[in-house]
Amino acid sequence: MTPMIEAARMRGEPTLRAVIDTLADAFVDLSAGRAQSPPRTLVQHSGGLSELLISPAAWGPRRLAAVKITTLTPDNPGRGLPLIHGIVVLTELATGRIVALLDGAELTALRTGAAAAIATRLCARPEAAELAIIGAGVQARALVRAISVVRPIDSVRLWSRTRARAEDFAEWIPANVGRPARITVCDSAFEAVRDAEVICTATATGDRAPLLAADWIAPGAHLNVIGGIHEHALEIDPALLKSALVTVEERRAAQEEAGEIRAALAQGLIESRDLHELGTLLRDPPATAPGRTTVYRSVGLAIEDTAAAAAIYQEHHP
Numbered sequence: 001m002t003p004m005i006e007a008a009r010m011r012g013e014p015t016l017r018a019v020i021d022t023l024a025d026a027f028v029d030l031s032a033g034r035a036q037s038p039p040r041t042l043v044q045h046s047g048g049l050s051e052l053l054i055s056p057a058a059w060g061p062r063r064l065a066a067v068k069i070t071t072l073t074p075d076n077p078g079r080g081l082p083l084i085h086g087i088v089v090l091t092e093l094a095t096g097r098i099v100a101l102l103d104g105a106e107l108t109a110l111r112t113g114a115a116a117a118i119a120t121r122l123c124a125r126p127e128a129a130e131l132a133i134i135g136a137g138v139q140a141r142a143l144v145r146a147i148s149v150v151r152p153i154d155s156v157r158l159w160s161r162t163r164a165r166a167e168d169f170a171e172w173i174p175a176n177v178g179r180p181a182r183i184t185v186c187d188s189a190f191e192a193v194r195d196a197e198v199i200c201t202a203t204a205t206g207d208r209a210p211l212l213a214a215d216w217i218a219p220g221a222h223l224n225v226i227g228g229i230h231e232h233a234l235e236i237d238p239a240l241l242k243s244a245l246v247t248v249e250e251r252r253a254a255q256e257e258a259g260e261i262r263a264a265l266a267q268g269l270i271e272s273r274d275l276h277e278l279g280t281l282l283r284d285p286p287a288t289a290p291g292r293t294t295v296y297r298s299v300g301l302a303i304e305d306t307a308a309a310a311a312i313y314q315e316h317h318p
Helices: 013-031 104-123 138-150 163-176 189-193 238-242 251-257 259-266 278-283 302-316
Strands: 041-045 050-059 064-072 084-092 098-103 130-134 155-159 182-185 198-201 222-225 245-248 275-277 294-297
Touching (some): 013 138, 013 302, 064 302, 084 104, 098 104, 098 302, 104 278, 104 302, 130 138, 138 163, 138 198, 163 182, 238 259, 251 259, 275 278
Parallel strands (some): 155 182, 198 222, 222 294, 245 275
């Protein structure tokens, strides 16, 4: 019988560190053409109020492939339900055998945080200790865990459009994040990000008006931008990308799916060649000028699910 790896078995810092390291290898192989991560299939239903996504990928060097089936329903948090439900099917390339089934929602949060941790490890100042989080959902919680693994975070500032959710998040952090931190719930997004060294946005915004203005961001800050519910949604001002080092998982996917990237390209603020893939930067780390802002814009790729599933499966079946 194919083993099911539930959400509770994916938690803990050792698992997170294993996923970060495995995901870094996958990004290198993706940029080198040794992994395949085709565009996901998207089916909108219920009048556009919910989405079904099917995301396959194959990782040749590890001889593994995976398919993730996910539902994304923006109204769910208001119903007291998770935004994302899903399952990941991990298979062997050589035999086609299904080796594991994994909780898709937990794995999505874990690999999203892990990818942001890789970008932070590459781009943020080694001593960066002040973290701002915009959003208070599952992805925001995964981000504070992951960033705390790669940087000595001692202060976390939170903002959410719903203050009660931010306050719940603040109470969750001490029991779930190993590093002690000073935690502040802020009254505005500006207050949260002002002078922060690492900034993470993880919202379900659908707005074309950005949540963060470019002049709110301190020079030399690193941003992980992972939210938005469609390809036109903006969490940060595209103008910020003009002078920043911009990092993406894959250039093609970012140009198709990331609102800030699409807007910056359309406005002539950046060109396609200004988008640096994580896999390339992992092979040749960037020499970022002091005071230059760095931005990692994530859209989520199926190869990330495959890599995270591989790391988790290996941990449980060495």
